[in-house]
């Protein structure tokens with residue numbers, strides 16, 4: 001698999017400041033992979049997304065998106081490969097109906113009317129919001145709003161979706177909706193997904209996790225490898241997924257599970273097979 005995103009030896013300070021907010025960071029993200037970047041507040045996660053999207057350029061190191069070296073001359077080319085979904089769904093709407101909203105980005109890209117209609121419908125079908133074409137975005141639930149925001153991004157057919165804390169304002173049901181959608185999109189479309197998140201339960205669903213700490217890559221690995229760090233993650237200011245915390249409490253009370261569960265489903269299975277079923 002080739003790399004869709006590659007950051008090499010990035011060191012970065014915001015203009016006019018002295019603090020190095022990223023220190024010699026190298027990250028490679030493979031085509032079709034779902035990577036979660038986690039880390040405490042201020043560890044540099046959103047800054048990484050801003051550098052990938054060419055909002056800032058690093059003074060040292062290089063960023064390559066879909067094989068294109070990112071610089072001031074190529075920024076519009078590289079941006080065509082990336083769709084961004086942000087934290088607050090309400091800040092992302094421009095249209096008065098769901099349909100208009102998804103069409104807006106396409107209009108901006110000069111997509112002809114007949115292709116546009118088809119793309120809007122396909123994208124809303126992908127996120128299972130095709131029954132809401134004429135609805136006003138502001139009257140939707142949080143999870144539905146984020147799904148429409150994702151349809152607006154998908155309609156532009158990017159290779160990469162970056163979710164920057166996209167589930168953090170949602171209730172558990174909305175969060176689950178969005179995560180399930182990401183999983184489905186990845187499966188059907190071979191999309192490369194990068195989710196920047198505080199939520200380790202969301203990160204547990206990714207193929208790979210990168211842990212950032214104070215502007216540096218602290219560790220990267222599969223969810224199993226990362227969660228095996230246990231207390232180290234807590235010391236970095238991260239909150240372990242509920243099923244792991246539950247397993248820990250059960251262990252203290254003499255109920256030890258054979259495998260560490262990362263999802264509620266795994267926790268239930270683990271309890272069933274390694275304890276209740278004995």
Ligand SMILES: Nc1ncnc2c1ncn2[C@@H]1O[C@H](COP(=O)(O)OP(=O)(O)OP(=O)(O)O)[C@@H](O)[C@H]1O
Nearest residue numbers: 014015017021039040041042043044045046047048
């Ligand atoms: N526009 C800016 N100008 C100056 N410093 C900034 C700016 N944006 C962020 N920073 C600083 O850069 C560092 C990294 O911030 P960043 O937003 O990338 O962290 P983060 O891990 O995404 O945090 P959070 O989870 O709170 O969003 C922090 O020290 C922050 O104060």
